[in-house]
Amino acid sequence: MKEGFFRPREYHRPNNLQEATWLLSSFGKKARLIAGGTDLLVDKPSEVECLIDVASLDLDYIRRDGDGITIGAATTLDLIERSQMFSAGPYVVLSEAASNMATPTVRNMATIGGNICNASPAADLPLALMVLDSTVKIYGLGGSRVLPIGVFFEDVNRTALNEDELLVEVHIPPSPASTGASFLKLRRHQTAIDLAVVNVAAKLTCSDNFCEDARIALGAVAKRPIYAEKAKRLLTGKGLDGKLIQEAAEVASQETKSIDDVRASAQYRRRMVAVLVERALKLSVTRCGT
């Protein structure tokens, strides 16, 4: 039963990034950015006194440029799900992850930046972004910096952002030809909408079943989304067959640090990682040709 009330006393709508970082740095822990509000207005943290709305920062865009795709942090999941940019090639993994998250009504409000910065260990979008080798652009008092998304997550609900910083955009580099990717999510059964028991994204670059490169990202099995590095190494530079894929899936499940919670036991999660990784890899192989 909750103590205290969520009743912010101030609401700001900065017109540019400088104003935003200035507000963030002056209010410190008492400030919170708000975009779609789909996490914040559910959690209602009583320590928050100041809301900083990102709506006027013009961060809702999906752009293709010479060097891949850039997504503004305030872009809604619904736009990502429906965007042509993520309807083919390995990029479909992002729209798959978006469409697997929450409900249409939530996806109309929730933003990619919010989903990333909430840093839930079970979040869906980060896994897709991780296998796509995305980077995140961060803006703060000291200017901007870029980080690979894999190191952005530090712990449960904790990111590499400093108090004065905000996430500005996500960049997805182009993938080589013959690359296929997929996203799979295991829920509690009979539910179409649920937090992940386990979620998995995989990406393979292969020609004639020879694996040139691989990425596997796992969710809900550690304090933050993780890459299955050993499984990736096992696959890379080898001819793919059912046996190797199964072996890689087993290895991936050994790389997790699952816990017991209300949705599942650690043991079940580990086992499901193997099942999902195997399925995601097989699906990715079939998508390499397209």
Next chain:
Amino acid sequence: MKDRLSVVGKSVRRIDALDKVTGRAKYCIDLKVDDMLHAKLLRSPYPHARVTKIDTTRAENHPRIRAIATIDEVPRVVGYWWNLRTEKAMKRMYLQDNVVRFRGDPVLGVAADDEESAQEALSLIDVEYEELPALFDPIEAMKEDHLKIHEGGNIAIHVAKKFGDVDQGFKQADYVFENRFVTSKQKHASIEPIGTAIADYGRSGRLTVYTSTQLPHWSRIYLAGALGLPVNRVRVIKPYTGGAFGGRCGLIHGLEVMCCFLSRKAGRPVKMSFSREEDFEATEARHPFIIELKTGVTKDGILTANSIKLILDVGGYGTHYIGVLADALSTGVGLYRCPNVTFEGYCVYTNKSLNGAFRGYGNPQMNFAQESQMDMIAEKLAMDPVEFRVKNYRGLGEIDPVFDVPIRSDGMKDCLAKGAKKFGWNKKRTRKVDEGTKRRGVGMSCLQHGTGARFGLPDPASAIVMLNADGSANLLTAAADDGQGNRTVLAQIAAEELGIPLEQISVSDTDTDVAPLDGGTHGSRQTYCGGLAVKRAAADAKMALLRFASQHLNVEEKSLEIKDGVVYDVKDRSTNIRVGDLMRKVQIEDLSRCEQIIGYASGVAPAMPPTFGAHFAEVEVDMETGEVYVVKLVGAFDVGRAINPANVEGQIIGGEAMGIGYALTEGLIIDNGKIVNNNFTDYRILRACDVPQIDAIIVESNEPTGPFGAKGIGEATMVGTAAAIANAIYDAIGVRMKELCITQEKILEAIDRGARASGV
């Protein structure tokens, strides 16, 4: 008869539909009373403790705090209307001591000018506890002699019943089946959280309480007892309610009585509203059962003996456990004809949140065990499960051994046949067996559920029908509508009986000052019990009306009828008068009369007719993840007569959906006395998008004692869903699931077990 009916049997629009869809309907949370205070509860952080000291000094100095009432003065209501029968039993209903018995048990309440101040005040109060060892496992609690949760010991009640000679029965059996089943603690999870009330203890000693209760009149008596007031001085008003399912079948632990005490102290109205988390953690849920079932059967498929041992986890306080245990026997076990039965039940206190009434009332638990067992027997005998049920269920003309009354209407065979046909049972049962990762399975179950409570409990129903000068009528009834639409159904019955259009009936608010004694909305009883009272009251008014009509038209009363608001001579339709014209004469025009016609009825229904039903389920199991998806459900129910078929279908679909939750996803998880899934993210009820195709079939057997042939429906609809799904899972994977809820992890373990057993 059916074609002569004008309103009954039609899916008319709910009388409150427009107010609800436009947001005008006021629920308890919307209500405000002038000068109202807001209250919060301080709840125990321990599962079992003695409160040794409460220091409220600091809180009393808070400028916005108006009253504090503690465990030292506010009693808890721990019985149900069974206790109202004697003064002695009624005294036992009010428990007052300084022990808290579950995590979240209220210690005190604070009323303040606003919610925030009330919340703030809680942190200014110092409570000292002497922590006591806690008992969470009912089996351990049963054995425990020294540590007593209640003075009388941890076994709230032990019941043993015997019919025939089971030893002899088991000797006659060719096969004996013995299994143990465990069920989960399901939460009502109504869309309106449980736990909002306003109490206004007026200066002149009149108490008004607004609360979303299923039991306005019993609540009134409970409150009068708790406050030491005569019943006439208590008024209970039930606003619109967002679902109940048994969760509002009594006063809410820590709610209304606390508000009344705070209001009396403060001299101002007091409102309290539990959060969803408080609802999950500290209001009643479904009793978890441990069921040991031993059944003897001949090779021809005749039941010879049945031995049932039940352990009910009551939680920290007992309310409905006797009734729940009794229903598990009467309506649960009583489904089948079996000459030799022993039944033993223990209701055991534990230091967990309390359990009480919940849709099905002991029957879903018992049915899960019994219908799983029946499926195993049918398989062993190589009989079609449907045929096996037909052979053994207790049907038309047979006597219920518990209540010793005959069954007068029986649509079970129709439910089974129509359900099986719609589902494609024969084809699906003999399909080719899947061998891949995804495997399909089919299963079925059947059930009965008694309507009302008249053979076990005081079960009154009353109604007043007042005719107006224009021929319209007001129906006064306290039959609480929790959202299922029974006010509409009662209006249909009144309109049909009076012979006037539905639009000319208005149904009163549910207010004990206005509407007469009613036993509450529970036991699927309002269409039947409430309907009978309304029909009789309407008939009473009609009789008086026809007497006046007879004088006016100069026609014998018995050859007069009313239809579409016109009284006419059945022999000569041209001799007629509009009801409105007649009423105006009687009520206004004739200065020597000026009389309102008022029809009235009060009493109990003549029987407790069982509603019969059958469920058919098709599932798909993922052999690698253990996930199961219910692909299709068919629910066929014998409701005697559907007064409002759309309402009945709504009940069937809603009940099946709730049953799927009971089978697969719902169950409170309790860790060291703490409920950890206290929200809708972690506690999964089905969302609209999770509900599979559900085909609702209505069977009408015409119950001779019912209003226009009707009997109940609400509870029956979820009674057998879990067993049908469990049986379908068995059909898919070849391993029995004997524990609810059936999570994907449990299924995967079962698949592993099955693989080991078959040496794969």
